[in-house]
Amino acid sequence: MDLKDQLKNLFPDHVPEEPQKEAPQSDLWLQDSPMICKYEKRKGKPITIIEGYTGADSDFKKLAKELKTRLSVGGSFKNDQIIIQGDYRDKIMEILKEKGFNVKRVGG
Template sequence: MDLQDQLKNLFPDHEPEHTDDSDSAKENLWLQDDPIICKYEKRKGKPITILEGYTGATEDFKKLAKELKTKLSVGGSFKDDRIIIQGDYRDKIMSILKDKGFNVKRVGG
């Protein structure tokens, strides 16, 4: 008997509230009119992907950076209003951002 069953036995008249915090937290990002620029560089011989051009709140951009890093299982950072992702993940990042509703522009080869 798990915890939910025990609670139902103790409080039979209670109906639990259904909240979708996961969807609402992800959709709070401000969508902009201008596209986010996704470009590729090599620094010290290692490939990186840079996202820049977000005009919303910095906290939203930091949340987006964290979400991208966890989805791609890679390292990265947020510096100078840029998201820097280790590795060449332009295609995957662009598809993730397009699914969220962002306009993305690919710059470079």
């Protein structure tokens, strides 16, 4: 007798609910034109810059925070750009594509 059978004996009137499918996270505004992901060196340190988002600044800040936490790196949001410390272009592009954004890689 497994756990489901035991629960049915204890609660005969209970009807189990079907698990709900997760809806894609669309709390951010998705745009048609691609965002630009590029690599630079400033003061000898590598950085990744994401720019070209045409939505609200608050949505872009949320995206910056999520990228920083998922990559476990530092960064900032300035002048309509997300600046991530280090060269994480490939990982950032994968994360943005998962969310439904079009991303264009610029530079090497």
